[in-house]
Amino acid sequence: MGIVNVTPDSFSENGKFALTKNAIRHATQLIKEGADILDIGGESTRPGSIQVCVEEELRRVLPVVEALASMNIPISVDTSKPKVMRAAIKTGAVMINDINALQEPEALEVVSTEGVAACIMHMQGKPHNMQINPQYCDVIVEVKDFLRQRIDAAQAAGISKEQLTIDPGFGFGKTFEHNLQILRHLDYFMDMGVSVLVGLSRKSMLGEITGNAVDDRIHSSISAALLAATKGARILRVHDVKATKDALAVYNAVIGQT
Numbered sequence: 317m318g319i320v321n322v323t324p325d326s327f328s329e330n331g332k333f334a335l336t337k338n339a340i341r342h343a344t345q346l347i348k349e350g351a352d353i354l355d356i357g358g359e360s361t362r363p364g365s366i367q368v369c370v371e372e373e374l375r376r377v378l379p380v381v382e383a384l385a386s387m388n389i390p391i392s393v394d395t396s397k398p399k400v401m402r403a404a405i406k407t408g409a410v411m412i413n414d415i416n417a418l419q420e421p422e423a424l425e426v427v428s429t430e431g432v433a434a435c436i437m438h439m440q441g442k443p444h445n446m447q448i449n450p451q452y453c454d455v456i457v458e459v460k461d462f463l464r465q466r467i468d469a470a471q472a473a474g475i476s477k478e479q480l481t482i483d484p485g486f487g488f489g490k491t492f493e494h495n496l497q498i499l500r501h502l503d504y505f506m507d508m509g510v511s512v513l514v515g516l517s518r519k520s521m522l523g524e525i526t527g528n529a530v531d532d533r534i535h536s537s538i539s540a541a542l543l544a545a546t547k548g549a550r551i552l553r554v555h556d557v558k559a560t561k562d563a564l565a566v567y568n569a570v571i572g573q574t
């Protein structure tokens with residue numbers, strides 16, 4: 317899954333048109349690099365970030381979804397807002413990637429009635445406060461319990477397990493140690509009857525390990541992606557599609573599978 321940000325802080329140049337144009341150009345590049353899914357996001361969810369309104373998120377996301385819908389690649393939309401979900405699906409998106417695990421009123425209903433795929437992610441707190449003091453008794457148990465509850469809620473709303481993907485949410489209300497523990501024990505998440513998505517690409521955990529700044533985390537990101545894959549992750553949400561695909565090709569050639 318290639319990451320396509322449609323947020324002003326991702327680009328030095330400004331203006332609404334440039335934002336759309338850059339996102340489409342970047343998405344086209346990721347398709348060339350071999351992405352199997354593109355994840356389009358119009359709201360920054362980095363630690364400390366603030367929310368944008370529905371209208372602004374729609375202005376950012378919809379033109380990009382529309383341009384990519386005809387390009388023969390499944391489109392995921394990174395949003396927590398049911399109105400954005402519905403509009404994006406009408407425009408051609410086939411997957412909802414919700415860091416808020418479909419907890420907004422009507423989010424479950426949109427996914428259920430539209431029959432699209434959905435990723436439900438664990439987060440402790442909200443983006444504006446999640447990294448202030450994350451605490452768990454047992455991070456694995458607590459993240460799993462939350463995801464199990466959300467799978468149950470989704471099924472009760474008429475969503476099948478085949479539609480669902482779970483994600484432990486690296487960096488979302490977790491300390492460095494919490495993130496390490498989750499990656500170390502990622503195999504524990506493989507017994508829930510749903511596929512697992514992992515987003516580690518360029519995240520601060522890799523910066524802490526290597527001492528590298530965010531634009532110099534490609535190699536550590538590949539290492540993390542491969543570790544996650546060996547432990548059973550089925551979808552890797554990444555910035556560097558070609559490098560990740562090459563690493564997976566070597567792994568698959570040796571270990572088998574496709």
Ligand code: YH5
Binds near residue numbers: 361362435485514
């Ligand atoms: C995720 O894990 N993450 S947005 C900080 C970085 C680099 C990257 C400091 N959306 C996830 O990618 N959706 C995001 O450097 C996500 N899983 C799912 N499902 C944060 C991000 C990032 C943050």
